[in-house]
Amino acid sequence: MDKRVVMLMNRLMAALALVFFISSKACAHKDVILPINEHGVISGIPPAxxxxxxxxxxxxxQLPTPVSKLVLHLGGKPLVxxxxxxxLLNTDALSKVxxxxxxxxxxxxxxxxxxxHFQDGTYDPYVSTFIGYSTLINLRTNTLLRMTEYSLQKGHKGDQQRDVDLESQCSPEELANFSYQPES
Incomplete structure (x- = not known):
């Protein structure tokens, strides 16, 4: 092969590697644990x-579902x-959130x-994997993006997760004033 072709290929490979490295860093993110106090105040969210x-x-x-009200306030916007x-939530204390x-x-x-993450009232972190529900919320718009159920497989052979289908779980009237992003 011609030296110029080899040099061009090497430069092209280096450029591709650099693009891959930069794009992987741009897409990378990490979750930060945010403390929640006994009054439900969530610390560590950026002021903006x-x-x-x-x-x-x-x-x-109302056992076995003890949560009678749940409202998330973000940036002055309530999500009821x-x-x-x-x-669906079997969380029996704010300390299990x-x-x-x-x-x-x-x-x-x-x-x-x-x-x-809303831990199930029977969840024991020393015995089992996470059992309960999690909600993924858009931090800027205070909109529910996804709700996921975590449970044990039959025979306790591991855990499983499934997304909650809001439109089959709730009536249109119940969802009318709820800010969520429907699955597309």
Missing amino acids: LGPGQLEMEFSWF FPKCLTR EVSGSWFHDEAVLPYYLNI
Whole structure:
């Protein structure tokens, strides 16, 4: 092969490697654990996107689903979860809610988000994998992007997850004033 062709190929390969490296760094993101206090105040959200607070009420008379009210306040915008979704949550205390988020990535590829994990009341981190529900929330618009259920497979042979189909779980009336992004 001609030396010029080899040099051109080497430069092309180096340029492609550089493009791959830069694009992988641009798409990379990491979740940050966000503390939530006993009043539901979520710390660590950037001021331009926050403040954040999770308002939960529990009704012990409606067992086995103790969550009677769930409202996420982000940047002054409330996201009120309808009963058709709160009745799925078997979380019996605010201390069993974990929040993480990410805003260190290209927002054009993936919106800045909060991920809220609602642990099942029977969940034991020393015995099993995560059991409960998680919600993925657009941090800028306070819109539900996805709700996922985590459960054990039959025979306790591992865990499984499935996205909750909001439109089959809830009536159109229940979703009328709820800010969510329908699956496309």
